[in-house]
Amino acid sequence: MSRTVYVNGAYLPEEEAKVSIFDRGFLMSDAVYEVTSVLGGKLIDFAGHATRLARSLNELDMAAPCSDDALLAIHRELIARNDLDEGMIYLQVTRGNPGDRDFVFPGPEVAPTLVLFTQAKPGLADNPTAKVGIKVISIDDIRWGRRDIKTVQLLYPSMGKMMAKKAGADDAWLVEDGFVTEGTSNNAYIVKDGKIITRNLGTDILHGITRAAVLRFAREAQMEVEERPFTIEEAQAADEAFFTSASAFVMPVVEIDGAAVGAGTPGRVAARLREIYLDESRKAAI
Ligand code: PDD
Numbered sequence: 001m002s003r004t005v006y007v008n009g010a011y012l013p014e015e016e017a018k019v020s021i022f023d024r025g026f027l028m029s030d031a032v033y034e035v036t037s038v039l040g041g042k043l044i045d046f047a048g049h050a051t052r053l054a055r056s057l058n059e060l061d062m063a064a065p066c067s068d069d070a071l072l073a074i075h076r077e078l079i080a081r082n083d084l085d086e087g088m089i090y091l092q093v094t095r096g097n098p099g100d101r102d103f104v105f106p107g108p109e110v111a112p113t114l115v116l117f118t119q120a121k122p123g124l125a126d127n128p129t130a131k132v133g134i135k136v137i138s139i140d141d142i143r144w145g146r147r148d149i150k151t152v153q154l155l156y157p158s159m160g161k162m163m164a165k166k167a168g169a170d171d172a173w174l175v176e177d178g179f180v181t182e183g184t185s186n187n188a189y190i191v192k193d194g195k196i197i198t199r200n201l202g203t204d205i206l207h208g209i210t211r212a213a214v215l216r217f218a219r220e221a222q223m224e225v226e227e228r229p230f231t232i233e234e235a236q237a238a239d240e241a242f243f244t245s246a247s248a249f250v251m252p253v254v255e256i257d258g259a260a261v262g263a264g265t266p267g268r269v270a271a272r273l274r275e276i277y278l279d280e281s282r283k284a285a286i
Contacts, residue, residue, distance in 0.1 A: 004081040005117040006074050011081060014117065023113055025094030027101055031113075031152045032056040033092040036075065037246045038118075039125055039278075041085050042285035043075055044246070048209035049091075056149045057093065061105070065093050065114035072286075078118050087121040088247055092152060125249070125278055133254035133266045134170035138232045139163055141174035141181045141204075148203045157184035171243075173256070176204065179229035186245035187211040188253075190230055190238035190261075191269045197238075200227040210244040210277070217276045223269070232256060240267030249281075250274035 007017045025031035034049045050068040057064050065071075075089050094113040098106035143156050160172035161184055173188050174181045180188050181199060187208040189198040196218055201207050218225050235241050241253035241261045250273045252266035261267075 003118055004078065005115070006078060007115050008111075008113060011077065017115070017117075019094075019113055019115065020097040020099075022099055022101065023094055023097045024106075025092065025113060025152060028095075028103075029151060029153045030060075030062075030105075031092055031094035032060065032062070032150050033090065033152050034150065035246050036089050036091070037124065037249075038079060038084050038087050038089060039282055039285060041079055042282075043072075043079075043089070044281045044285050045209050045213060046072055046075065046286055048212065049246070052150060052207065052209060053091070053093070056151070059146070059149045060095075060151075062093065062095050063108065063112050065112045074116055078116055082118045082120070084118045084120055085122070086124045088119045088124075089116060090119060091116045121247075124247075127248070127251075130249075130251055130271075130274060131266065133252035135164075135168070135255040136171050136173050136183070136253050136257075137164050137167045137169045138175050138180070138257050139172045141176040143174070146203055147181070147205055148201075148207055150206060154185075160184040169255070173232070173235075175232060179231055180235065181205050181229075182208075183243045183245075186243040186248060186251070188235075189242050189244070190235045191240035191242075191267060192234075192238045194269070195224040195226055196269065196273075197226045197228065197230055199229050208244055208246075210246055210249065213281065214244050214250060214273055214277055217280055218273060221272075221276060236261060238262065240269050242267070242270035242273070244277075250277050 003014045005014045005017045036049045037044045092115045096110040096112050098110050164172045182205045236259040239262045252270040
């Protein structure tokens with residue numbers, strides 16, 4: 001069944017939704033995005049995603065397409081029109097269509113392009129993969145230096161997932177100067193002696209909305225958290241490993257570059273954090 005999607009003020013069947021070939025998102029990757037999960041027809045941490053979107057736009061001198069309230073209304077309308085119970089809403093803002101190709105940013109007369117669509121994922125919260133965990137490989141992090149801005153430059157993350165697939169794994173963790181930065185589309189963690197370790201925020205990783213929530217819940221549950229970089233060797237010798245993202249929540253990692261992490265099965269800390277995260281997020285969903 002065809003989805004109803006949103007493009008620049010209009011709700012349209014997906015087949016009729018169009019963006020110009022001159023759009024800077026298409027020609028220059030001059031665009032930012034957000035992925036917000038939906039559970040029980042409600043948005044998880046919309047405020048966090050809206051705040052990060054505003055920050056990404058601001059860092060790139062890009063105009064906001066509309067107010068946060070208007071964005072919320074569009075998200076809700078798409079949930080209603082597509083009868084979405086579990087899944088995600090993808091949002092993208094580009095610097096718009098200047099009518100030709102030019103490296104120089106267009107002036108304020110060019111309006112940003114705003115596109116949103118739903119992705120239904122029944123069983124997202126009960127994902128059976130969370131019971132068995134996933135395998136990752138490590139690859140060099142050769143992305144640009146402003147990974148804190150959520151741009152649509154996703155070629156290398158896509159290549160990383162393909163490298164993982166080719167190696168018989170599920171995903172890749174990126175390594176720079178000997179330390180793990182993050183996963184291709186998620187934030188990376190290890191657990192050692194009960195302590196949760198994850199890289200500190202900076203321009204070298206995306207400031208995950210799920211990361212912020214999970215660390216808050218962990219601290220509230222009196223779990224110890226240390227924000228610092230770690231190596232692949234340290235991760236392989238850890239008791240547990242996991243990642244977080246808006247689309248996977250908390251996902252155990254049971255193998256890194258062929259070496260089992262802990263017992264090679266999902267750990268207790270990751271399982272508990274996943275449960276707390278889902279419970280608390282559902283309660284706060286809007
Ligand atoms: N990815 N790091 C990277 C590089 C990401 O692309 C993502 C999210 C995260 C986790 O951020 P959050 O918890 O806010 O989802 C970290 C989304 C889900 C995606 O590209 O589909």
